[in-house]
Amino acid sequence: MSEPLRVGVIGVGAVAQVHLQAYRELPTIKVVAAADPQAERLAEVASSHSLRAYASAEAMLAAEKLDIACVLTPTAAHEEATVACARAGVNVLCEKPLSISIDACERMIAACREHGVLLGYGASYRFLPAVIEARRLIQSGALGDVLLMREFAVGGTGPAHRGTLGPHHFPLGGPGGSGMGLIDHGVHLIDTFSWLIDSPIRSVLGRGNIAGQTQRPEFMAMEFANGAIGHLLYEDGTFPTELPAEGHFSWGAGWDVSGFVEPGNWQSQPGCIHVHGTAGALRVLHYGNHIYWTTRHGTRQLPVPGPAMPGNFTMQMAAFAEAVRTGQPAPVPGEIGLAACRALLSVYANA
Ligand SMILES: NC(=O)c1ccc[n+]([C@@H]2O[C@H](COP(=O)([O-])OP(=O)(O)OC[C@H]3O[C@@H](n4cnc5c(N)ncnc54)[C@H](O)[C@@H]3O)[C@@H](O)[C@H]2O)c1
Structure with missing residues (x-):
């Protein structure tokens, strides 16, 4: 060698x-x-x-x-x-x-x-095994035509505890905001959505935060060349609506709206890409390393080959x-x- x-x-x-x-x-x-x-x-x-x-x-x-x-x-x-x-x-x-x-x-x-x-x-999302497996399924036609992809990161413990990144990350007056916000996290998903369906973005609509200004909820809607829609929603200065028993054990490490999570830990708001198609839907827990596939026959968990984050x-x-x-x-x-x-x-x- x-x-x-x-x-x-x-x-x-x-x-x-x-x-x-x-x-x-x-x-x-x-x-x-x-x-x-x-x-x-x-x-x-x-x-x-x-x-x-x-x-x-x-x-x-x-x-x-x-x-x-x-x-x-x-x-x-x-x-x-x-x-x-x-x-x-x-x-x-x-x-x-x-x-x-x-x-x-x-x-x-x-x-x-x-x-x-x-x-x-x-x-780095293109190398997460759950994302790779989701792409394989989508490309195989298992979901029919993909209509919609979405991920939300909404929660926190109020506006005083936002994960705002400082001006050394994002200079004042330009795009900025939280580590789990549009520019820092959404940039992963913009690419991932497009890669999952092999279709470039045709048009976008949304609102992003400006470094140094009051942070507000962010969103981005994308229309892809093949007609599918992508939707992102971010706000880490509020509170979650999840109930205590909702969540997942994560096989991988990773970031969510509460910060960094070590592998094996319970996540009440695990990062998840939802993919909806004409023949089925996927919940892709990208860091958690789990995939659920729903069709008219029911919902099943699929094995995810490959090591979770890192x-x-x-x-x-x-x-x-x-x-x-x-x-x-x-x-x-x-x-x-x-x-x-x-x-x-x-x-x-x-x-
Ligand atoms: N792929 C992912 O999932 C992922 C996750 C977290 C962060 N990131 C990205 O990684 C980058 C760093 O984020 P972070 O959270 O580690 O930031 P950080 O602030 O924790 O660390 C950045 C380090 O870079 C150093 N630094 C600053 N300017 C430098 C220079 N000119 N030369 C050498 N070192 C310099 C700082 O002193 C600091 O130690 C960002 O672009 C962020 O978006 C990616």
């Missing part, structure tokens, strides 16, 4: 913990270095994962001979880090959202193209590393992140 590819991570915050845990499973790569200006956090992560530590991406890129850099910074810093990697000739796997403006996404794609490196977009991050990197190794296109290229960003931002433009 060839030598493992050398990987560096840029940003060692919350999501980096998940990436680093997930990458331990992969013999094809080795994470060797990490960069983050927060010295204390960096030292802790570098020591627990045996990584060389750098105060900036530039310093890491200058000192290390990397094959891949993972951009795991807040969204506002994605462009700068990605362009720095491209200029250093390092392939980039960038977290979602690709950026907060179309122009920035285009500059990131152009820089990677110009310097001959791959830009992979972190569409296994999706393992699969995402495995696919990207294989593309780097073999000189193939990125499995989920930057253009997919641009398309999701374009659809999301058109909500703001239309408003």
